[in-house]
Structures are given as C-alpha cells and as structure tokens.
Amino acid sequence: MLGRMDAPESTARSTLDLVHDLRALLRPDQVDVSASALTLHARGESCDVTRLPDVVVYPESSDDVQRVMAHAYETGTPVTPVAINSSLEGHTVPLHGGVSLDMTRMDRIVELAPHDFLAVVQPGVTYPKLNEALRATGLFFTVDPGAEASLGGMASTNASGTMAVRYGVMGDLVLGLEVVTPTGRVIRTGGRSRKSSSGYALTRLFCGAEGTLGVITELTVRLSARPAAVMGARLAFDTVSTCVAFVTELIQSGASVARCELVDRQAVAAIRNHLDLPLADAHTVFLEFHGDEATVASAAALAIDLAREHGSTAAETAPDGDALRALWRGRHQAFYAMVAAHPGMANLITDLAVPVSRLAEVIDASLETVASVGLPGYVLGHVGDGNFHLTIFFPEDDAEARARVSAAHAELVRLTLAAGGTCTGEHGIGLRKLPYVRAEHGDAVDLMWAIKDAFDPAGIMNPGKKLPPRDGSAA
Numbered sequence: 001m002l003g004r005m006d007a008p009e010s011t012a013r014s015t016l017d018l019v020h021d022l023r024a025l026l027r028p029d030q031v032d033v034s035a036s037a038l039t040l041h042a043r044g045e046s047c048d049v050t051r052l053p054d055v056v057v058y059p060e061s062s063d064d065v066q067r068v069m070a071h072a073y074e075t076g077t078p079v080t081p082v083a084i085n086s087s088l089e090g091h092t093v094p095l096h097g098g099v100s101l102d103m104t105r106m107d108r109i110v111e112l113a114p115h116d117f118l119a120v121v122q123p124g125v126t127y128p129k130l131n132e133a134l135r136a137t138g139l140f141f142t143v144d145p146g147a148e149a150s151l152g153g154m155a156s157t158n159a160s161g162t163m164a165v166r167y168g169v170m171g172d173l174v175l176g177l178e179v180v181t182p183t184g185r186v187i188r189t190g191g192r193s194r195k196s197s198s199g200y201a202l203t204r205l206f207c208g209a210e211g212t213l214g215v216i217t218e219l220t221v222r223l224s225a226r227p228a229a230v231m232g233a234r235l236a237f238d239t240v241s242t243c244v245a246f247v248t249e250l251i252q253s254g255a256s257v258a259r260c261e262l263v264d265r266q267a268v269a270a271i272r273n274h275l276d277l278p279l280a281d282a283h284t285v286f287l288e289f290h291g292d293e294a295t296v297a298s299a300a301a302l303a304i305d306l307a308r309e310h311g312s313t314a315a316e317t318a319p320d321g322d323a324l325r326a327l328w329r330g331r332h333q334a335f336y337a338m339v340a341a342h343p344g345m346a347n348l349i350t351d352l353a354v355p356v357s358r359l360a361e362v363i364d365a366s367l368e369t370v371a372s373v374g375l376p377g378y379v380l381g382h383v384g385d386g387n388f389h390l391t392i393f394f395p396e397d398d399a400e401a402r403a404r405v406s407a408a409h410a411e412l413v414r415l416t417l418a419a420g421g422t423c424t425g426e427h428g429i430g431l432r433k434l435p436y437v438r439a440e441h442g443d444a445v446d447l448m449w450a451i452k453d454a455f456d457p458a459g460i461m462n463p464g465k466k467l468p469p470r471d472g473s474a475a
C-alpha cells in the first residue's frame with residue numbers, strides 16, 4: 001500500500017508488468033493497449049487536455065472491477081473510470097496515466113420492479129436503453145442529459161437535464177449503489193426503500209464524486225409514472241430578461257412545469273440555419289407540462305396569459321406526440337447547431353446555477369461580460385431550476401482569445417457565487433473548474449480531502465479531479 005498523496009504518477013512498475021498482471025486477472029480481450037484504444041481514452045468531450053492511459057480495461061462484472069481495484073491498490077496504479085465519455089470538464093482524462101476503466105460492457109438491466117417504481121442496472125446502461133426497456137410498464141426514468149449518457153456516469157456527475165425542474169437530479173433518484181472502493185472492497189450503500197434515515201448518506205456522497213471515491217458497479221434508481229397528459233409550449237420574447245422574468249413568475253405560480261428551457265436569439269438563429277426550422281427571430285422559452293388533461297391545459301393557458309403580460313411576440317402550444325416533438329426539436333439540437341455554426345472553433349461551456357430569483361440579474365451580467373470579450377456567445381439552459389449555459393466560441397489555437405474567455409468565465413463564477421449560486425449546476429468540476437472550488441467551498445475543502453483520504457488512502461482514484469490541491473496552490 002502507498003502513503004497518502006494527492007495524485008501518484010503512474011506506477012513505478014513498467015506498463016508491461018501492469019498489462020501482464022491484468023491479463024492474468026481478466027480475459028486477454030478485456031485488456032487493451034492498442035493505439036486506437038489508448039487514443040480514444042486520452043481525452044474527453046469539449047476539453048482539449050489529453051493524456052494517454054497505459055492500458056484500457058473493460059470489466060464485465062463487479063468481480064472483475066474488484067480484482068482490478070485490489071491490484072491497483074497494491075501497486076499504486078491510478079485508475080480513471082469512464083463510460084460514454086460525454087462529460088464536459090475533462091473528467092475522464094487519465095491525467096496520471098495508469099488504467100482507463102471502461103465501464104461500457106457492464107450494460108445489463110438487472111431488474112425492473114414496476115410495483116416498487118425502481119430499476120436495478122449495471123453502470124454502463126444508458127438512460128435511453130433503460131427507458132426503452134420500461135416502455136411497456138407505464139414508467140420512465142426522468143434524468144435526460146443532452147448526450148446518451150450512462151447511469152454510472154450520470155450518478156458520478158450528479159447529472160440533471162431538462163426535466164430536473166419537476167423530477168429532480170440524479171442524487172434525488174439513486175436509492176442504492178454497489179461500489180468497489182479504491183482499496184478493493186465491495187460495499188453496498190442505501191437500498192430499495194424510498195426513504196431512509198440510517199447511517200451516513202453514502203449513496204448521495206457517491207453521486208457527484210466523479211469517480212474519485214470508488215467504482216459504481218450497480219445502481220438502484222427510482223422511476224416515475226408516465227404522465228397521463230403532456231402539453232408543450234414555445235414562447236418568443238424580445239429580451240432575455242423578459243424570458244427570465246416570465247419563467248420566474250411561471251415557476252413561482254406552482255404550474256406543473258416539467259421542462260423549462262431558454263434558448264437565446266443567437267442560438268435560435270444557429271438552429272434555424274442548421275435545421276431549417278421556422279423559428280421566430282427571438283429569444284425563446286420552450287415549455288412542457290405534465291399531469292392530467294385538465295392540469296396541463298390550465299398550465300398551458302396560464303403560461304400563454306403570463307407570456308402576453310410579459311410582451312411575448314409569438315406563442316404556440318402542442319399536444320403530446322409528433323407535434324410536441326416538432327415543437328421541441330430545435331432545443332434538443334441546440335448544442336450541435338451552435339457547434340456547426342463555428343466549424344473548427346473550440347468552445348467553453350459555463351454551467352452556472354443560482355437561486356431562480358437572482359437568475360435575471362446574473363444572466364444580464366453574463367451577457368455584458370461576453371459582449372466585452374468580443375467573441376460569439378450563446379445562452380441556453382435549464383432556466384426553470386436556475387441553471388444556464390453560456391457557450392463561448394474561440395479560435396482553437398489563439399492563446400490570447402482563450403485567456404480572455406477564461407478570464408470572462410472566472411468573472412462569471414465570481415458574480416454567480418456572490419448571488420448565492422454554484423460554479424456548476426450539473427456538469428461537475430472535472431479538471432477545468434478546479435480553480436473555483438476553494439472560492440465556493442472555503443475551508444470545507446479540507447474536510448472533502450479528509451473524506452477522499454478515508455475512501456482512497458493511496459490516492460489512486462481518478463487523481464487530479466474534483467478537489468483542488470490540498471495545499472491551496474493554484475489548480
């Protein structure tokens with residue numbers, strides 16, 4: 001066993017020894033050192049930091065993970081879990097080499113228990129796959145990040161998506177976990193009951209741990225009944241502030257809002273060009289209401305009335321089915337439309353969240369900051385729960401532009417924290433948000449390190465992520 005440390009460099013033993021040992025523990029086809037596998041696991045989505053792992057390992061069971069972790073603990077080998085690799089902050093870059101633990105082969109739905117409103121899955125199951133399996137049950141799983149992510153990855157980033165405003169985020173919906181710890185022990189946290197006051201809340205702790213405390217090998221998640229009726233609305237406004245004022249009032253009215261997304265005028269233009277959709281040239285709010293027929297009809301009517309009071313320039317509603325899908329299509333493709341508008345450019349996506357009552361002022365200040373940077377920027381996001389993304393595009397190899405964008409991001413985080421918000425509503429810290437963790441959590445970071453040390457005394461689990469250096473030096 002190794003001593004306590006922030007992040008060991010890859011094992012002192014040679015890669016050859018490591019691969020030899022792992023091939024003895026698993027089948028040969030589960031241990032890959034091909035150039036293509038290493039390259040594929042060297043980087044994450046939307047983050048340009050790269051580092052090759054020494055080896056990619058594909059566990060197929062908890063047992064496999066347990067053997068790999070016990071070996072890693074004995075030899076001090078860094079291990080970075082990865083699933084669909086759609087996280088946006090460099091979470092999965094194997095910064096210190098070692099093993100990339102690719103969880104995608106653990107993709108079995110273990111049990112559907114509709115009467116208990118729960119499902120038990122392996123971590124590599126994606127949420128679309130789970131929802132496909134649930135189709136005949138009248139139930140669904142409600143967390144829907146834009147990418148087709150895995151439940152293990154989603155739990156580990158405490159992901160949310162368009163429906164969190166009604167149904168909650170991953171941490172609210174994970175009832176229990178099986179986890180292999182960084183010392184090679186298999187533990188179970190939580191269980192199958194909807195509530196529990198027993199022990200410390202370890203399940204919640206693993207939600208959002210970004211693979212730094214252990215490897216999730218099974219999840220028990222809570223399901224929801226499909227609503228009897230669904231209705232959508234799309235409303236256009238002249239200014240972002242009016243959109244936000246409208247949304248704030250709508251949420252505060254208690255209407256049965258299940259989705260509430262803002263797409264600013266620039267992003268609407270990108271969507272129009274990319275998908276050739278007949279969208280109004282305006283800042284746009286996309287809404288969806290869930291409930292029974294009467295509830296969704298009255299919620300939609302209330303939204304239209306309120307929107308008119310706020311000077312809405314166009315309003316449409318759509319019943320469930322093809323019409324609803326058509327109404328929402330632009331929102332679901334917004335990120336890809338923005339990327340298509342700036343071929344070859346890099347982007348930085350902020351992920352700020354504030355109390356809803358402070359949203360308008362923080363978005364306004366953010367837009368001013370972006371205007372001062374002089375680069376293309378777009379606002380979209382899950383404004384119903386105070387979470388918005390500002391995406392700024394800049395030339396990939398322009399160091400000066402990159403520095404300006406980073407400085408703007410730092411300023412936006414400062415404004416957000418001053419408004420009682422957080423630097424990340426759903427994407428997580430990964431690598432890129434490390435500089436903001438101390439500013440947000442102060443001395444609590446020292447206790448977070450104590451937790452990390454208790455779980456991972458050798459510092460081998462996804463080292464270099466989630467927590468800034470313990471000595472307070474710059475991340």
Ligand SMILES: Cc1cc2nc3c(=O)[nH]c(=O)nc-3n(C[C@H](O)[C@H](O)[C@H](O)COP(=O)(O)OP(=O)(O)OC[C@H]3O[C@@H](n4cnc5c(N)ncnc54)[C@H](O)[C@@H]3O)c2cc1C
Nearest residue numbers: 083085086087146149150152153154156159160210211216
């Ligand atoms: C177009 C687009 C839209 C997006 N929209 C949203 C959105 O609306 N909301 C949102 O929350 N996110 C969004 N994301 C980000 C991303 O989809 C989420 O962060 C998602 O939760 C990552 O899941 P994944 O399976 O890709 O995990 P990965 O990216 O593979 O891993 C994510 C983290 O989890 C860890 N991990 C993975 N599997 C395990 C495991 N079994 N045990 C322990 N640790 C593990 C990894 O080490 C890493 O730290 C979006 C991304 C893209 C590209």
